[in-house]
Amino acid sequence: MSGYRLPAGGRVDRSKPVTFRFDGKTYQGFAGDTLASALLANGVTLFGRSFKYHRPRGVLAAGNEEPNALVSIHRGPGRFTPNLRATNVELHDGLNASSQNRWPSLKTDFGAINDRLGMFFPAGFYNKTFMWPRSFWERLYEPAIRKMAGLGDAPTENDPDTYTATYAHCDLLIVGAGPAGLDAALEASGTGKRVILIDEQDEAGGGALADPALWPWLERSMKALNAAAKVTILTRTTAFGYYHDNFIGAVERLTDHLPENSDGPREKLWRIRAGEVLLAQGAIERPLVFDGNDTPGVMLSSAAKTFANRYGVAVGKSLALMAVHDSGWHDVFALKKAGIAIAAIIDARTDVDGDLKAEAAALGISVHLDHSVIGVSGRHQVNSIEICANNGNARRTIPCDALLMAGGWTPSVHLWSHSKGSLKWRDDLGAYVPDQANENCRSIGACAGDWDFGKGAVFDVLPTLRDQARIKAFVDFQNDVTAKDINLAVREGFRSIEHIKRYTTNGMATDQGKTSNLNGLQIASTALAKAVPDIGLTTFRPPYTPQTFGALAGHAKGALFQATRTTNIDGWAEENGAVFELVAQWRRARYFPQPGEDMHAAVNRECRAVRGGVGIFDASTLGKIEVVGPDAAEFLNRMYTNPWKALEPGRCRYGLLLKEDGFITDDGVSARLAPDRFHLTTTTGGAARVLNMMEDYLQTEWPDLNVWLTSTTEQYAVIALQGPNARKLLEPLVQGIDLSPEAFPHMTVREGLICGVPTRLFRVSFTGELGFEINVPTAYGRALWERLMADGADYGITPYGTEAMHVLRAEKGFIIVGQDTDGTVTPYDAGLDWAVGKKKPDFVGRRSLARPDIVAAGRKQLVGLLTEDPNMVLEEGAQIVADPKQPVPMTMIGHVTSSYWSETLGRSIAIGLVANGHAIMGETIYVPMPDGVIRATVTSMVFYDPEGARLHV
């Protein structure tokens, strides 16, 4: 027990005690505490175990740079957050926190054996040691290492909280509400500018919160800003990333500080576009590198001041200071004045300003200049420190229960660097500061190196008498990287700081090296005998501090992850037991099982109904494009492979669309409604792509053509009525259209009324049966469907889904673009020569059909495949070989693209892409599968009614 609550002082509300738990034990703190300040006030020194060596660790800092005191917070089922910094966790009644990376308990941790074996765990240890045998890595080494080395556990349940997101626009965004940020906000308020001021803490003030002399100013300033028009102040909000064109991502924490889980969102993602950005993020104090600098009770000097002044907590009963910077002296003076005993000031500099020495003398503090700490005794907390003059003399022990480090300051240039602003090295600060801006952005205050903390010297490692190879002087506390590791990396030949960083993992933990980067650079600089700017600086990347996946995902999860498009008839399908599948973003009925039916039984029944009676199918998802204008036919003639100019109004045509490289990209049946008007259909998944491609050619290649393209996919519900009884069912419902075969033959279109509703009635078939596709305005889709279902009862009307549709079209050898083609299939490969207008001078992709590779022999071509065993249904995607006896790896000559049980034919059918397929009709190919080789014969793709007799009735 070491720290304690000071009798007075701080901004905590001593009238509001708060009860909380840490590792199962109950403690008390005050409203306004953080978990760290409350635990320190209760005398707790041990907060966690380190990542690699499982060394006991306490609190290093008081802010977001804290690398050691990581905790897990439990807020009920599913509400578990690991790896939060205890210094950032606001205390509330019932807060339930636990430490991490220890077993069975924080005090007795078996993993601490790693610390005793530390000499065997140098940089690159895992890569060097667990090399052999290779197969052991995934099964044994990695799981074991991950179990030992780690942070908090990942949550195992779904997160029940909700998250929200918003956009915001402002003229001026100020990041950081410390003195610099507040001054800037005050200056901008009242100028008419829209100002957003954000700060990650629960109240604005930043460094001023730890300086009681500034509290009256802070109160006045906040009053003025709260009253100012057009100034928005966001606290508990972290600007985590700075993106192009002054776009800043920030997360506001809305409920974690409240005792009860709220119904409202837990966090809010702010996407802020700012005219100008002012960065006022402040600076972070640097630790010093010496043996035992990670012992619980060794912490940043500024943190001790913050705990005392802001939270009213003394971090120990007797504090020593190890300084190389004036700021530590001022901190210690403030602590002494707050009533905390100061054991000694040790400063590695040979001399300091007379004022400092005078004030120390006046306060009765003993001072050791030109001395350094060379050792710390105590395992779970500091008992004493050993110091020594830098010339090696005057070794002595000083009893104390906390050691403060004042290593100088590192400006927080994280967001500045995200924005790709450049940095310059300042030798006097031993730090990088902002140089040239890349966005409309300025850094102000301490993050620009502009501070009144006094001056200091820069040390990489403090002088020591001890053997450098045997001491544990930590640089990166969170990843357990020591000065020795960095020196080893340099000895092993690493020169770039980027490589040294990755080899040692310095700066790669969740804190991204907030306290370790510059010490690591200094040590590498000494080892390489090069100036710091000459060895580079690692890249800063978002997020500035870890953020939840929930905040980034926002509403985009579950049903809202992606929009589901449904047709007007979808509700009927759902009510009638359809099994659905997603096709692009559309939800489509796959089959309609009746009680006791599996998919195969349902699909077989649906197929029999279409071939023997009449089936009804929701084809509304087909892409539709209205092509209008005097040059519409000319335009389509240039886009599609087929000729369009001679197509008479009222007639349909199968259109095949290539990309300029000659490969099939889409197809569909389209109709000419009038000389200047076409109704195009595309594949369900290709609708947007085809419209984009057509717009591209129309706008940029042929802007002289007078044509307009409009997506009409969602304007029409489309019902396919397919089967020998289709006409009989339809005839009584249609007005103004003669359905007789002579007046309305296959591949024509008519406009009229159905049940009094305007329709574009297509006589087309994707099944090989007599068929109609009825287009009506979308809102009438379901009503028409229900009428057809009612009237069709006598004809055995049967709704069928996409699965039966696939089987029926495969029986006829109709391809599905994207299933039977894969972006490498030409019209010739697909057996669609007939759809290519040989006399046309040009169309998209035409020139490519004469490319050497496309006219070469041996291309893969679409063919039918009939297995020797008619009951054997091939697997789609299965590879095809010519000779199954050849040694492995075999030469693959193609693969199966479509394969089904054909109820109509009473056997299996398949389509495949096979090298030289058109030339090897009747030959046997082989499909090697795990449980044997399947023999099949290459055939025509048209398995059913090759003459088309069933269509033309």
Added chain:
Amino acid sequence: MILIHCPYCDEQRPEIEFAYAGQAHIARPANPDSYSDEEWERFLFFRANPRGRHHERWRHTHGCGRFFNAVRDTVTDKFETTYKAGEPRK
């Protein structure tokens, strides 16, 4: 998220409204048959990959729907200018 100026809307709008559409100023030949296999291959498949100024096409997909040309620096990701399709190379 980058802001892109649509020369048709004359508005600076966020990147998510736009879709990239490849290198600019590659005109489809009026008579592709006049191209040799090598020339056609270059037209189809060869594209610039400069470090620095890049002429490229964008479409204001979720806005006016127009294709336009832009000059973007591939190092800084900054747009130098955007201009309407058909206007001379900038």
